[in-house]
Amino acid sequence: MPRSANLASVLEQTLAELAPQQLLVISDAPELTQTAKAYAPGCTHGAATNFDSVDWPSVDLAIVDGDIELDSAHAIQLVSRLRDVYARQVLVIAPSTPRQPLNRSVLIGLGFHRRPIEGPTTSTRHWYSFDLAHYKTTPDWLNARHWANPELWDKFRW
Numbered sequence: 001m002p003r004s005a006n007l008a009s010v011l012e013q014t015l016a017e018l019a020p021q022q023l024l025v026i027s028d029a030p031e032l033t034q035t036a037k038a039y040a041p042g043c044t045h046g047a048a049t050n051f052d053s054v055d056w057p058s059v060d061l062a063i064v065d066g067d068i069e070l071d072s073a074h075a076i077q078l079v080s081r082l083r084d085v086y087a088r089q090v091l092v093i094a095p096s097t098p099r100q101p102l103n104r105s106v107l108i109g110l111g112f113h114r115r116p117i118e119g120p121t122t123s124t125r126h127w128y129s130f131d132l133a134h135y136k137t138t139p140d141w142l143n144a145r146h147w148a149n150p151e152l153w154d155k156f157r158w
Helices: 003-018 030-039 072-086 104-109
Strands: 023-026 044-046 059-065 087-095 113-115 125-131
Touching: 003 030, 003 059, 003 087, 003 125, 023 030, 023 072, 030 059, 059 072, 072 087, 072 104, 087 104, 104 125
Parallel strands: 023 044, 023 059, 059 087
Antiparallel strands: 087 125, 113 125
């Protein structure tokens, strides 16, 4: 299976699993934009070279191709802006080489998690996702039982 066909099929599976209503794709690869358009005909897509002047709509899922031609600072700013402002979920398709701007250590540092890919893969790319709803689980100690302690209000003076 060619690399582009593999990338498109994994993207199809991911879109079917996540089922976004609004979709934003930032990629220079035609196979990614064509697959996204086939899934959601009204999806927004574009290159990342002029993202400072673009006012993107708020979307359910934003997909960023890690092979886009950006320097490290602009790539991190792009992914951070999508994560913080424009998208509920962000999916980054990153190359496996650590020399790329959106490598494993950068994405893990931004709060992304590696997404497992099912089936045979011939691609050297890794998929990372960020979902604010699943970013951090609430710890057990963070509840009223440990903080308020109304049974101690008359016993101690703080």
